[in-house]
Amino acid sequence: MRRMTVAGMLWGMGVALATLSGCGAPLPVEEDSHETGAETVGTERAALTTRTVVLTPTADAHVEAASPDTSFGASTTLKVSRTPEALTYLRFSGAELPVPGTVTSARLRLFAMNNAAQGVAVHDSPGVHIWDESVTWNTRPSWSDSWLTSTSGPVSSGTWVELDVSGMYIPHRYYSVDFLLSAKGTDSLTFGSSESFEFKPQLILTVESAEDNPPLPPAPLTLSGAPVSFSASADTFVDAESPGVAQGSATTFKVDSAPMQEAYLRFPVQGLTEAVQRAVLRLYVNSGSDDGPSVYALTGLPWSESSVTWSSRPARTGSAVEDAQGLATGSWVDYDVTDLVRGNGDVSFGLYPTSSDGVTFYSRESADASLRPRLLVWTGAAKSAPTDACLTRTEYVADPLSALHDTYAAADAPDSKFQHHASLRVDADPRAEAFLRFDVQLRPERIHRVALRLYAIDGTGNGPRLYRATAFEGATTDWNHRPTPLGEPLVDLGAVPRDAWVELDVTNVVTASGAYAFALLPDSTNSVGFASTDAEERGIIGGAPRLVVTYESAPFCSYRGTKPSGTTAWVRQSGDAQTEAPRHVAPAPDGGFAVVTRLLGTGPRPVESGHTVTLHRADGGVAWTRSFPQSGVQLEKVVVTAVGNVLVAGSYTGAPDLGKGPLPQGSGIVVMKLTPDGTVDWTRGFRAWFDTPGEHYDNPMDVLDLATDAHGSAVLVGTFWGYTDFGNGPVYSGKPFPYDDTYPNSYVLKLQWDGAHLWSRVLAGTSLVGTRANSVAVDASESVIVGGHAGDNTHFGGGTVAERGGFVARYGVGGDFGWARVMSARFSEVSSVGLLPDQRIAFTGNFNGYLSFAGQTWVSREPEEYDGARDALVGVLTAAGGDVGLRQFAHYGFTDMVVDGAGNIVTAQYGEGNLVGLGEVGWRQDVLPQPTLAAFGPALESRWVRVLGPMSMDDLHLASAPEGIVVVGSLAEALELDGTWYTPRSRRSDVLLFKLRK
Structure with a gap:
């Protein structure tokens, strides 16, 4: 398709453009500049936009060794030479490019005044170069000529020399680009300078943007099986100009907006035994169009190809799932309809016009069977649930x-x-x-x-x-x-x-x-x-x-242990058109569980669009779901009280209203109580701040864990900067606001069942890393157990502890200090704490260096390296804080830990299942992700280990259940579990829930 491009325009207008721009001024050269493909009618959609900008120098000059004190900044020419040596400097700068976008190519153009056999070299030395047009040989900036950017070949007098300098970074705002030019050979070269009327140097930029481009659809899922082809059981079209005429026997069907014509197809999808991974509607074009139709789902109302007319036609529902633009006669078109084909059963599609340039497709009545419509469906490769001892x-x-x-x-x-x-x-x-x-x-x-x-x-x-x-x-x-x-x-x-x-x-x-x-x-x-x-x-x-x-892969063992421990009891999948990712899961007293999820938009970099809190029954079914679409909120943790109330906590900015009035203006944390039926009972907001004589800071504040006790209290830990007030007066974190490489300090907060403040503590360390309270649990006596990392000189309540490292601390029901165990090492951290049935304390964490525990010295893989690899830990303390036992593993750490209904410590980790000590398990250890769950007995003996299919470990969460554990994760890829495939319904990310037996 021939059309004048921006590049083509420049070749014919280079001199005039440079003249019009004036010294130092950028000149945009634009088309109506969508990157165009097939001509379209009536479907104007923003796509990639490409523009060209021509800049002329804000400063240029040359210097000559033969005239070391002479400035040539006012000369109408620029010179490069080897003997005697002459160099040229160019600068292009400005506050902002005249068009939005990213610079994707740059060409330096110079007008040659004489011939040269070897041309010119361009250098771009990094750093700041201070010079102006008064520069001389003796005052020239220090510039390494080793930073070669571009060179030219032979140069002819009276021509433009073009050099590709696209490798340089040129920002959109506050750009300043300097070049050094030198001669490649013995010939000297003269170019026009910015003082020349016609022959100014030019920096020609290609600037591209796609700010208004539609969000990328999800990438196709991985295909593991072969396609199954289905023939249409019905297809027809209807015509507004013949509202009572049925067209079902036609050998072609038409889609057009002048006159209005719509087409419908039905396919009987049968015999699928696995989840759909991809579905494509394939049509053959009888007569093409510059703008093909869109595909929609149809409502569930029945229609017959032999009788449906314009007057009785079915209705479309939802938004278009796929849209074709130019369709050439005699070609196939594939519409991706994966989102509409979820399993066995009749599926109907509607084709609706997007322009008056109609298109005709062959129908199922076509004499040539090879041209008839087809629905191609790919499913997961057929598999059987493994029955052998290691779930191969x-x-x-x-x-x-x-x-x-x-x-x-x-x-x-x-x-x-x-x-x-x-x-x-x-x-x-x-x-x-x-x-x-x-x-x-x-x-x-x-x-x-x-x-x-x-x-x-x-x-x-x-x-x-x-x-x-x-x-x-x-x-x-x-x-x-x-x-x-x-x-x-x-x-x-x-x-x-x-x-x-x-x-x-x-x-x-x-x-x-x-x-x-x-x-x-x-x-x-x-x-x-x-x-x-x-x-x-x-x-x-x-x-x-x-x-x-x-x-x-080759067959591998995915399980080691003694069945039924660690085997699957049930699987559930939930999700909608938006990306949904779980944030936390917590058990309910009746055997059910609650899940808080985050919803994300559909863009290439999805942004948060709200949260859901869902209470599930013991079998994984949904009791109720509540949505919280408010912006500025991040719900992170959930817990269910003994009487079935649901407590939720997270952070916020602004003054969002979650149903009980706006939260305090600023940034801070929110705690919310939902009744057993999901009604919002109360919300409490606590903000963090720091004030100076001239400025007010709204500081970050986070919730890292949440627990409850027999009375329905909310017990939470997290981090904050500056000051906060939990209801008993302002308290200071010890760190005013985020800066440089510092990290915040922590709080422990207990709220009564009605949201009233009971007690709180600040855990503040003096080191840059600070003190971080990661995890909290409540024991049978309602004492509060906290685990995390202690910075230098942390005061837990019984005096300052000088050493730093992973810690577990205990506070009484009223907040009085019990004890603190700090596991000192170059670096160590406790990531999770939990209670065993006998009230001993289980914990997981990691460390680097040397650690003393239970009378033994533990050494990490790289103990002498400051940033050496950390080793994972799982351990047990007595209820009084005494050392009981510890196990060390050569991997970074566990992502979650709970104690199951049998008193086993169950962990989640990134692969490395072999290290559990029960034998080879999992595929190649260097292939990630390999979500791995492992169970350890109360004496830390290995019980079982299981490797799952590809899931996001960042979104894998565990909750204890009476007969095992509930696992909640993100399903963003096709996943096979016990012979059954699961795929995200909208190809983005669903929530997958399953229960493993104890």
């Missing part, structure tokens, strides 16, 4: 490889390099070709599938073809030095939707380790663009190319 299974794991190089080359800019541009362009007119190169180091496991995954930022009715190509480097690739395609095309893309993922299967190509280069060559004059690696790395838009290698 295999794992499918996707390894997405980033491109080593990616770029494109354009025939109408044969000398330009685009390796830093945000898009990879492919077009036939003007010709543009895209190239990608990957360095592949395959694992020893069996390769299940290899796919090149791209993100289309605009669409086309007839996408490019994929070829193998010769090796290349992005920095040296232009039209005249581009890779050569090899052999026949590997894949012909067909129609490519805008803002959609595209996967090209290259399983038969990538069969061994090595370098693989690919070329995307146009198959039509409709331009298409894909997000580049630089686009993602520079934060412009996500969706960088990936070569996704999916492996199937």
Whole structure:
């Protein structure tokens, strides 16, 4: 598709543009600048925006060794030479670029006044260089010429010399870019300076942005099974101009807005035995369109292809799940309908027009069966629940490889390099070709599938073809030095939707380790663009190319122990269209449990959009759910009292209202009580602050753990800066506000069942790290047990403790100090505390260095290294704080710990299940994630260990249950558990809940 590009405009206007800009002023050169692909009608959507900015110097001058005290800043020329030596300095600076976005390429243009055989070199030495146009040879800045940025070849008089300086970082605001120019050869060179009327130097910037681009849809899930193809059981279209006519027997169906025509399809999905991982509606285009239709779900009302008309047509529901732009005649189009196909049963789709440029597809009545509509459904690979002693299974794991190089080359800019541009362009007119190169180091496991995954930022009715190509480097690739395609095309893309993922299967190509280069060559004059690696790395838009290698592991033991301990009792999945991640789980007295989750938006960098608190029954079913969409709130912890009230705690900013009036203005923590039916009973807010004579600071304050006692009190620990007031007057943390590498100190707070203050303590250390209270538990006597890290000189209540390290402390029911055990080491920390049935205290943590416990010295893996690896600990103290036992493991630490209904200490960790000591367990130990759960008896003996499929360890939480433990985690990938596959319903992140037996 031929259109004047910004680059093309500059070639013809370079001199005039520089003249118009004036010395030092930036000149934006813009198109109506969406990166365009297929022409569209009526679907104006913001995508990647590309603009060009031309800057002229704010200062330039040259200096000559032969005239060491002479300033040439007012000269109309700039000079570089070796004999006698002459150097040129250039500066481009300003407060802000005139257009928003990120600089993705930069070219320095100089007008040559004479010929030279070897040209000019550009240097960009780091650091601050102080100079102005009065600079002379004797006052020139110190500048290392080893920092070579770009060079030119031979130079002809009367021509513009262009040098690629894209490797430099040029910020959008307060930019200042300095260059040093030197001669490459013995020939001297003269260029026009900023004092020249026509021949000013130019810095030409490509600025790209995608601020208004739609959020990226979730990436396709890993495919473990083969597709199942379903034929349509009904398809038809309806026409507003023939409102009483049924079209079900037609061999084609149409979608158009002039006249209005809509199409409907139904597929009987049957025989699926596993969870759906992907679903695609595949249609063949009989007559194309510049703007194809969108796909919607239909309401559940029945319709018949033989009788449905415009007047009796079904209604669509929800928003479009997929949208196609240009659709070429004689091509296939794939609509991703994964979100609408969740299992067996009839599924109906509606095709609705987005323009007056109608499209026609072949229907199920087509005489050519190969052109009829199909629904392709991929599910998890069929598996059976393991029954052997160690629960043998295999794992499918996707390894997405980033491109080593990616770029494109354009025939109408044969000398330009685009390796830093945000898009990879492919077009036939003007010709543009895209190239990608990957360095592949395959694992020893069996390769299940290899796919090149791209993100289309605009669409086309007839996408490019994929070829193998010769090796290349992005920095040296232009039209005249581009890779050569090899052999026949590997894949012909067909129609490519805008803002959609595209996967090209290259399983038969990538069969061994090595370098693989690919070329995307146009198959039509409709331009298409894909997000580049630089686009993602520079934060412009996500969706960088990936070569996704999916492996199937060799069979491995996923469990060691004695059944039924650690085996699955039940599994539940919950979630909606938003990303949902659990924050905490706590047991309820009736055997149920409560979960607090965080909801995230759908953008490439999802932002919080609220929280939910859910009470579950003992079988995992939902008793009730309450939503809290208020902004400025982070609900972190939950606990259920003996009478079924639910206490929730977290942090806040502003003055949010959670149902009982605004919280105190500022930043602080919130505690909330919900009644057994989920009604908000009360909220309490406590803010942190620090005041100076001239300024007020709202300080951060966090909740790190929450517990309750037999009377329904809320007992919480966390950190704060400056001052806070829990209801008994202001207290000081010992640290005024966040600064440098300091960390806050902590509080312990107990609130009565009605939210009234009972007692509180500040735990303050004098060291930079501070004192951090991580965990809290309440024993049978209602004493409060606190665990964490003690900074230097912490006062727990019985006097100052000079040593620092992991600690466990005990306070009586009224807050009186009982005891504190500090485990001194170079670094040590207690991350969790819990109560055994006999009221001894279990704890987990980690340490580096040397630690003394129970009369023994424990040594970490790298005891002499200040930042050495930390080793994990699980230990037991008496109720009086005496040492009982300790176990050490050569991994960083446990992410959670609870005591189950049988008195076992159950932990969660990142892999390393072999270290539990029950035998080999899990896949390769270097493959993450491998969420691992382990149980230890009251004497710290290993009971069982189990390795789960890929889940986020950051969101894996444990709660005790009468017959075992409840595990809550984030389901963001396809996960197989006991022979059954689970996939997130909206391909984002759901909450997965399951119970393991004690």
